[in-house]
Structure formats: structure tokens, C-alpha cells
Amino acid sequence: MDNTLHNLLTLVDQSCAASGKALRDFELEAWRQALACSPYLLTTVSQHWAWVETDFARTRWSKPLVWQDLEGLLEDLKQQGFDIDAQLRKLRNRVMMRLIWRDFSRQCRAQETVQQVSLLAEFCIHTAVACAEQELRERFGQPIGADSGNVQKLVTLAMGKLGACELNLSSDIDLIFVYPQSGQTEGGRKSVSNQEYFIKVGQRVITLLDKVTVDGFVFRVDMRLRPYGDSGPLVMNFSAFEAYYQDQGRDWERYAMIKARALTGDAADVAYLESMLRPFVFRRYVDFSVIESLREMKRMISEQVIRKGLQNDVKLGPGGIREVEFIGQCFQLIRGGRDAPLRCRGLMDALSASEQLGCLPADAVSELRDAYWFLRDSEHAIQGYQDRQTQRLPEDPDAQASLSRIMGFQAFEDYLVALNAHRSRVSRHFIDLIAPANEEDESSKRTWFWDDLDLEQIAALGFDDPAAVSAALERLTQSAIVRTLQVEPRRRLDLAMPKLLEVCARQSNASGTVVRLVPMIEAVLRRSAYLLLLIENPGALNELVRLCAASPWIAKQLSLRPALLDELLDLEHLYQAPDKHVLER
Known part of the structure; x- marks a missing residue:
């Protein structure tokens, strides 16, 4: 590995010099740290050296990407003759190489990393939906609403961290597919129901993103948050969607819907869908029943942590990322129906609104915010080491050393001291807010x-x-x-x-x-x-x-x-x- 690292650093230096901009000392050190702390990055750079020559030598990866940058990169891959499946996977690998380098070399903070991964996911979903609709249009024509007579568009709801633009380096993307009206397709070789048409669109989108090929995958797609979960239809129209949440929506689904954000679809349809879901998520009255629901969800997670030995998981373990999320979303569910500032998707916005409304004291919000970003930085350092979907602290000494170095500590033991301090503060605030059921209460209930x-x-x-x-x-x-x-x-x-x-x-x-x-x-x-x-x-x-x-x-x-x-x-x-x-x- 040392020889490979040395050779790559030499190549980077020579490539930059050839472009007329010699590599500066701090840039060389950034490359050394990023490559030394991520075997995945080292391998990717070795395999795709042309991307470094093209992208880094020209831009120094000095700024976060914007939508137009992704369009340019995709067009470049298209001009090289790759089909859409390969284009999306190579785009993902090309962009993730850049994002991990910026994160591991500390050229950016975790806030930028989660936004950039979310931007990449949203761009790939847009591209996949557009491609799927274009492919199917040639066979089936356009889906037409039976009531309106208008062309129907698929609404792709991003749930969880994607909805809030908070994806980590190895996140799944949770999606729900809906469309406005039932009807039939028109103008193609064969007419099918809008339901059948949009199921085919959804299936193609999932394949474009989730299927593993020689180039890997784009994003793992999880559809289990849709109504009825795996046993439910892949796609629903608005009427069926609304009926489900009115009649059968459960508390955990309210929790999931807080972050829901439409990525595709007609603007008027999206606005209608959001107004339809709002009363389900944010009740008009102050709703303390959510505390019991969150307590039950936390109990189930805690049992899973014990059963699977996840105590050292920075997301699910005690004082982890999930507990910070529960604290912020607890107030959103309790008071979001009355206090508009709480009707936000991002966790940091929710914590700020909770402080503004007097739900949480300023010092608690400050501690939770600091702990959350420390935990997210840790999560990225763990995942970027081998591009693996995990939040568990490493046991391998080399991985521990890399994690400590990225987080700014000389030794893993020093990192653990800081980590445990943050987790302890999160646990204290979580227990203060969502304490376990009081034994005295249970006793009084019984006797x-x-x-x-x-x-x-x-x-x-x-x-x-x-x-x-x-x-x-x-x-x-x-x-x-x-x-x-x-x-x-x-x-x-x-x-x-x-x-x-x-x-x-x-x-x-x-x-x-x-x-x-x-x-x-x-x-x-x-x-x-x-x-x-x-x-x-x-x-x-x-x-x-x-x-x-x-x-x-x-x-x-x-x-x-x-x-x-x-x-x-x-x-x-x-x-x-x-x-x-x-x-x-």
C-alpha cells in the first residue's frame, strides 16, 4: 500500500504540474491523508486515474458540486458511448471519489458531505425517472387522467435522510411512488391502465439505480415505507394513498413522513399531495401520544442493538445519531400542527425551531448539534474506509487508526474518550425528554x-x-x-x-x-x-x-x-x- 500511495502522490503532483498549476504543500498533504485513510479511495483512484487528471487537475475539487456540474459529467460519460446503466454507475463512482476525498482530507465539513450525496441521489433519480418514462412512452404512449384529461406524472417521494438532504456516504434511499389519477395511456402501440404504466416506470427506475453490474450500483433502493410495505402495490394513485393514511396510517408512518419530499412530478400535483399529507403528520392539537410511540420505537431499536451486538454503532447505539433525531422529531410531532417553524425536514432546523419556541434550552441544543455532527463525521469516516454500509466502530487496528486520524486524534483511545462524552450527553437529553415508562406509574396502574x-x-x-x-x-x-x-x-x-x-x-x-x-x-x-x-x-x-x-x-x-x-x-x-x-x- 505504501508504494501505491507514493506512486499515486507522484502522479497527482506530475499531472497538476503539467496542467500549469503545481500541487501545493497543503494539497499534497490532503491527498496523503485521504488516500492513506481509505483503501477504497486508493483503489478507485488507481482504477480511474483519468478522472483525477480530468477533474482534479482542472478544478482542484475546491468547491462543492452543483446540478449543472452533474449534468456535464453525465454528458461526458454519454459521449464516451456508455449506456444509461453504465453512465449512472460511473457517475456515482466518479462523484463519490471526489466527495470522499474532500471529506477525508477535511476540505469540507459533514454538512456539505450529506448535502452533496443527497444532490447526487436526487440527480440520479431524476435521470432514471426521465429515462424510464421515455422508454415506456414509445410502447404505451402517455398516461392520461380519467378526471382531468391531463398527462400524469410520477411523483417520487424521497423519505428519510434523502428527503431532508442528509444522506451519508453509504445510505440507502427510501422512496415511495405515487401518481395523481387513474386512467389509461394514449398514443402508444398498446394502451394500459395508468396503474400498470406507473408500476413499469417504478420497476425500471429501481433497476436503473439498484441493480449491481460490473460498475457496481448507483444507490440501494428501499421501498418498504410505502403503504402496506412489501405486500402493498409498488405505486398508488392519490385517492388510494390518502385513504390509506386516513384509515390505517400508524404513528411510525407519521414519523417517517416528516422528512418526505417530492423529487419528481408536476408542481401542482406535488402541492396537493403535501397539503393532503400535512394533517396526518402534523395534528392540529398538541399531541403527546407521540412520546409513547417514540418510546416504543426506541425500545424496539434497543432490543435490536442488544440482540445484534450494536452497542458500538454510532447510529443505533446508546447516545447515537438516532437518539438525536428522535429528540428533534419528537417536538415536530407534538407541536408541529400548531407551530409552523417545526414543520421542517432538516434535523438542525428542527432543533433550532425547538430552541426558538422554548421546547429545548439553548445549551441542550448546542450539545446535541455538536454531538450530531461529531457522530456524522464518525459515520463517514467508518463508511468511506471501504465504501461499506455500516456505522459500527471498527475493530481492525488499521481502520481504527484511520478513523482517529480523520477525526483529528492521535490515538483511537483519545477518539473514544471524545465519542463517549458526546454519546453520554445525547443519552442524558434523550432520557430527560423520552424517559422509560415509570415503574411507579405501572405499579399504580396495576394496584x-x-x-x-x-x-x-x-x-x-x-x-x-x-x-x-x-x-x-x-x-x-x-x-x-x-x-x-x-x-x-x-x-x-x-x-x-x-x-x-x-x-x-x-x-x-x-x-x-x-x-x-x-x-x-x-x-x-x-x-x-x-x-x-x-x-x-x-x-x-x-x-x-x-x-x-x-x-x-x-x-x-x-x-x-x-x-x-x-x-x-x-x-x-x-x-x-x-x-x-x-x-x-
Whole structure:
């Protein structure tokens, strides 16, 4: 390897000198570090030396690529006589060589790398869709909407990191294919349904991107996030798509849809699709049910980490990339329906909006941001070593030495100290926000039946008028809505009531406060996410009880308009009279 490295450095130096721009010392050192730390890059440069002579000697790879650069590179490959499959794969290899060099030689930061990989993926998807549609148009003509009579275009939804322009060096791309209207194709040798036509388009796009040839692949394509997953149709029209999310959409699909971004399709169709999905992803009311869902998702991931031995995985392990993402997206799902700044795709934008809205303190956001980019830099250093899809810390001493050098440390042990410090801070913030289910809560759910308390037990809790409290609880438990509750809302009620009674018992007019609050509890049962607000947010619960203890009018307003409970989350504004501008907004 040392001889190959020396020979390549000599070739780079000679090539640059021949172009009239001799290689400067810092450029030579950048090449030495990048080639020494990535056997993949060393092999790729050796095999495709002409790309270095053409690209680096001319531009020094000094700037990030733009769309027009990719168009030029693809056209160059086309002029060399390659078919579209080879063009896309060679383009990928050519661009990844440049991106890994810039990343490993520290000519750019992780923020640029993720944006550049995402740009490459988006360009390749655009090209693949255009190619597939052109190929099929000759046989089947154009797909026409039965209702509009307009030509239909495939809408390619980029999910996950591609949707947010956050792809890593070895990411899969998660896609969903949809089209506006059913109908038939017209103008070709054979007419088929729009469904059949777009399935063929989708299949061709996947082949163009995912199939492994002698030149490798472009991007691995994952279609499992579509409705019904692998068992569902490859493509859906808008009506079927909307019906699925209205009737069957699950919480994890809301999480996945936060980053969804349309890469292809007519602008008006894309706007309609986004407006259709927005109410599913961002609920109009503050939604604390998401905490339970994220907690369950995290539990499943943690079990996978233990089962597969992924504790040293910088993405899925404790304090890893996924936990930072959960923190940012937690607030998006809880409050995104009401607070527009949270309706963003990028994680850094979500963290900034959370700080701006007072959801997270500034020091927490700063620590999470620093940890996230340290982890993403680590991820790229791990993946770029051999162009492998992994986030696991290497065990091989050479790979450890390369990782440490790229990250700026003399020894792997020094790198681990810094890594563990970041992961520890992330874990602390994650537990503060999405703590594991409280054992005391589970115990109370099993053993304390709040709706079967006798007068002596109620008095022992500190209530001055046990009979009034007992009567109020009896009215609640015998109400039609409580007797017909489904399992999950009933579980939430059983968790919330002991907490509510405990806080009420500390008020000077404890019994009267319970009597005032019971109608409000009954009013929110049809939207039991508000019970989660009280379960998950002790500050909101305490404030609710304090206000209702002080004012029967406030208790009545809350029972009439449960959405007012949202205001309990922002105590700073709750006790400030709004000025004219606030009222206008």
C-alpha cells in the first residue's frame, strides 16, 4: 500500500504540474491523508486515474458540486458511448471519489458531505425517472387522467435522510411512488391502465439505480415505507394513498413522513399531495401520544442493538445519531400542527425551531448539534474506509487508526474518550425528554383502582369532603363515554387520574377542585392525547390543578374547550396579557 500511495502522490503532483498549476504543500498533504485513510479511495483512484487528471487537475475539487456540474459529467460519460446503466454507475463512482476525498482530507465539513450525496441521489433519480418514462412512452404512449384529461406524472417521494438532504456516504434511499389519477395511456402501440404504466416506470427506475453490474450500483433502493410495505402495490394513485393514511396510517408512518419530499412530478400535483399529507403528520392539537410511540420505537431499536451486538454503532447505539433525531422529531410531532417553524425536514432546523419556541434550552441544543455532527463525521469516516454500509466502530487496528486520524486524534483511545462524552450527553437529553415508562406509574396502574376508592381511602388522601369527591368520581366512571372507552384511552385515564387526585389533594379546596375538574376530564376522553399531556408533563398538570382550584370559570372553559390545555405548555406567555401584535397574529 505504501508504494501505491507514493506512486499515486507522484502522479497527482506530475499531472497538476503539467496542467500549469503545481500541487501545493497543503494539497499534497490532503491527498496523503485521504488516500492513506481509505483503501477504497486508493483503489478507485488507481482504477480511474483519468478522472483525477480530468477533474482534479482542472478544478482542484475546491468547491462543492452543483446540478449543472452533474449534468456535464453525465454528458461526458454519454459521449464516451456508455449506456444509461453504465453512465449512472460511473457517475456515482466518479462523484463519490471526489466527495470522499474532500471529506477525508477535511476540505469540507459533514454538512456539505450529506448535502452533496443527497444532490447526487436526487440527480440520479431524476435521470432514471426521465429515462424510464421515455422508454415506456414509445410502447404505451402517455398516461392520461380519467378526471382531468391531463398527462400524469410520477411523483417520487424521497423519505428519510434523502428527503431532508442528509444522506451519508453509504445510505440507502427510501422512496415511495405515487401518481395523481387513474386512467389509461394514449398514443402508444398498446394502451394500459395508468396503474400498470406507473408500476413499469417504478420497476425500471429501481433497476436503473439498484441493480449491481460490473460498475457496481448507483444507490440501494428501499421501498418498504410505502403503504402496506412489501405486500402493498409498488405505486398508488392519490385517492388510494390518502385513504390509506386516513384509515390505517400508524404513528411510525407519521414519523417517517416528516422528512418526505417530492423529487419528481408536476408542481401542482406535488402541492396537493403535501397539503393532503400535512394533517396526518402534523395534528392540529398538541399531541403527546407521540412520546409513547417514540418510546416504543426506541425500545424496539434497543432490543435490536442488544440482540445484534450494536452497542458500538454510532447510529443505533446508546447516545447515537438516532437518539438525536428522535429528540428533534419528537417536538415536530407534538407541536408541529400548531407551530409552523417545526414543520421542517432538516434535523438542525428542527432543533433550532425547538430552541426558538422554548421546547429545548439553548445549551441542550448546542450539545446535541455538536454531538450530531461529531457522530456524522464518525459515520463517514467508518463508511468511506471501504465504501461499506455500516456505522459500527471498527475493530481492525488499521481502520481504527484511520478513523482517529480523520477525526483529528492521535490515538483511537483519545477518539473514544471524545465519542463517549458526546454519546453520554445525547443519552442524558434523550432520557430527560423520552424517559422509560415509570415503574411507579405501572405499579399504580396495576394496584390502585382510582374508580373504586371508598370514603375512608379518599379521606386518607387528604380530601376535606370525601363524599363530594366520591360522587364526582362515580359520575365519571358511570358516564357513557368511560364505559365505552377502548383499551388505550382507558389505560391513559387510569394513569392520569391518580396523578390528578394527588395534585388536587394538595390544594386548600381539594374536594371542590376535583369536582370542577371531572367535567374537563370527561370532555377530553374522546381526544385522549390530552391525558398524555398531563401524564408526560407534570408542570402542565400542576398548573391545570392550580388554575382550576382558583377559578371555577377557568375549569368550565377548559371543559367546554379542551384545546385550551395546549396553553399550559407555555407558562411564560400564559400569565402575560397579549399585546395588539400577539392578538393579530
